[in-house]
Amino acid sequence: MAITTIEWTWRRLPEGMVIQGYTFNPWWGCHKVSQECKHCYAEGIAARYGHRVWGPAATTARRFFGAEHWREPLHWNAQAAREGHRRNVFCASMADVFEEHPAVDEARIQLWRLIEATPWLNWLPALQWVICGGESGARARPMWPAWARSLREQCQAAAVPYFFKQWGGRTHSAGGRELDGRTWDEMPPAGPVPAMCGQTLV
Numbered sequence: 001m002a003i004t005t006i007e008w009t010w011r012r013l014p015e016g017m018v019i020q021g022y023t024f025n026p027w028w029g030c031h032k033v034s035q036e037c038k039h040c041y042a043e044g045i046a047a048r049y050g051h052r053v054w055g056p057a058a059t060t061a062r063r064f065f066g067a068e069h070w071r072e073p074l075h076w077n078a079q080a081a082r083e084g085h086r087r088n089v090f091c092a093s094m095a096d097v098f099e100e101h102p103a104v105d106e107a108r109i110q111l112w113r114l115i116e117a118t119p120w121l122n123w124l125p126a127l128q129w130v131i132c133g134g135e136s137g138a139r140a141r142p143m144w145p146a147w148a149r150s151l152r153e154q155c156q157a158a159a160v161p162y163f164f165k166q167w168g169g170r171t172h173s174a175g176g177r178e179l180d181g182r183t184w185d186e187m188p189p190a191g192p193v194p195a196m197c198g199q200t201l202v
């Protein structure tokens, strides 16, 4: 994994400079646990690469990576320290880091240690930041405004930053990204925090 084009991982400095983020996956694979997982984009990507890693622990393995893959964030951390600008990392775009699967326990511990060892990286979170967006793609299901508003209100009540990513549709930009007449681009505070999964929140 490397520099990502995913815009919500970018940091915009006050003077206008954009600091692009990275993606990092401790492993690939997951198990669908609810209706919201129905169109999991990560499952489709894994299948296209020929990896059968979506399913229950009893019947499905996970895809793991070697030492060079795990060293990459250390390089990013060193680069960020040299430049004096923290970098965001979208962690586990192809997995759920909190999944209950016996094969991932060791990699999960390795991930927590990696996060501690990379203080110049912002490991992007689920619990300290909510990214809300509708599904995109040929089979995208509609997203109701009440869902986005409810999430926003829950975030405001809990003082959690809220980022409205997209309404969705055939393409990710088809429906735009304004909610109630404006965009919602709140960001989490800088600092190392736990990770997120590939779920599209609706």
Ligand code: SF4
Binding pocket: 030, 031, 032, 033, 036, 037, 040, 041, 042, 043, 094, 095, 096, 197, 198, 199, 200
């Ligand atoms: S990665 Fe997230 S959306 Fe995909 S199956 Fe796992 S929990 Fe569901």
